[in-house]
Amino acid sequence: MSQSRKPSLSIVIPMYNEIDNVGPMIARVHEALAAYNGPWELLIVDDGSTDGTPQALNREAAIRGPHVRIVELRRNFGQTAAMQAGIDEAHGELIATLDGDLQNDPADIPRMIDHLIERDLDLLTGWRKNRKDDLVMRKIPSRIANRLIGKITGVRINDYGCSLKIYRASVIKQVRLYGEMHRFIPAWVAAVVPPSRIGEIEVNHNARVAGVSKYGISRTFRVILDLLSVYFFMRYKARPGHFFGMIGLSMGSIGSLLLVYLAFVKFILDEDIGSRPLFLIAVVFVIAALQFLTTGVMSELISRTYFESSRIQQYVIYKRDDGAETKTGWANADKDDTPNDSQAG
Structure with a gap:
């Protein structure tokens, strides 16, 4: 990759009762982006934690500097709402999302950004090929869900459940997430851009070492119900x-x-x-x-x-006949306040 200045980056991490992972997560993000040649910010959304996570986040933010921003939700709204809140608050040209349990590796982010830019993609999603999770409770239901979602939506992704993703802000800010729809983000993005601009890359995956998993076998049934909604809205929202x-x-x-x-x-x-x-x-x-x-x-x-x-448009213009790229997105994307240059600290 060229050493030219990289696009501004916002890293969005939803957290819920992850007090033991607060310090290690923030440290790992700073280590991963120490050599990033561009402005970046870390935006952590506390989803109504009750174990002291908000206090731990604010202490870390005070130490690290203004590029670490904390958004506290009034109560536990769920991962999708927390992720949407972070995306709405993000100022970067690129937005990276990952879980707050350290199973996603922040060190993958610079490599994913390079890959997204080189291939001119709008969304690059991680693929946890060597997943460090329980076979029966996590892996098998996930594989079934991935195949089912890909078949119904037409967007073939090996790992829909991986939260580690890189988006162009102008694209993801056109998508609104509700309920538990964060699992279907590639399908929702495919309603805005062609599937050819959605890519996938292998990423690292670590076993959880602290905190308690918020997922169980019951989510398989919720995925099936949500998938019906995705199918309807992707094909029949306007008709x-x-x-x-x-x-x-x-x-x-x-x-x-x-x-x-x-x-x-x-x-x-x-x-x-x-x-x-x-x-x-x-x-x-x-x-x-x-x-x-x-x-x-x-x-x-x-x-x-x-x-x-x-006044929602039925179409999105990518380029006009003069070749100029169209600026799209929500209000936050048009703000002049961009992330501060940060240093690993």
């Missing part, structure tokens, strides 16, 4: 009537065919159909079809009202 309409037309067609068959039985074969379960099934299908079609029309009205009232 929900198509989603409900396809279901309504399918059920209506089946119900209509059943009623035609029953009419043939009644009027041609002169058989009684009133006591047949098939008659009830046909009627239910037709009524359900009308409900789905009506829901589709109402969803279209709500969708159009939403887009008109919030």
Whole structure:
């Protein structure tokens, strides 16, 4: 890589009850970025910790300097909300995210930045190929989820669950994260940029040495439910009537065919159909079809009202005919206050 000045960088780390990892994490980040040739900031979001994590963070920030910024949430909102808060507050041209448990290695960040710049990517996600986690509780559910998410979303990533990612701020600030949607960030980004601008690279992964894991086998079921929402919003956010309409037309067609068959039985074969379960099934299908079609029309009205009232664009311009790159993002991205140059300390 050329030794030219690197883009400004914001490192976002959500933390929840990680008091034992506060000091080591901040030290590791400073060690990793000691030679970074550009301005950078460390932005740690405390997600309503109750074990003294906020106090430990503020003590470290006072020692390290103003480039270490602490954002404290009023209560525990969850990792997705904490990550979104950090992204909103970030000022860098590039944004790196990682977990606060030291299982992600901050030393991978400079290498990932070089890779993202060389390949001209908008998102580079880490791949924990040699993952140091429990096989049954973490690895197997994760592999199943990764394949399922890739198949449904069309964005083939080996490790959706890795929090170590590098984004261009102008791109990730166009994506809003809700619920527990941080697992599907590559899929959400693919709604803004083509999948060819999303890359993956092998990263280090360490076993947890302090604190308690916040994940369990139950999250597998939450992933499946969230995946349904991702599928719907990726394909039908701007045209929900198509989603409900396809279901309504399918059920209506089946119900209509059943009623035609029953009419043939009644009027041609002169058989009684009133006591047949098939008659009830046909009627239910037709009524359900009308409900789905009506829901589709109402969803279209709500969708159009939403887009008109919030003035959300249905497209994002990357370059105009004069070749100038378009500036996009949320309000924080347009601020003049950029991260301070920092020194490992």
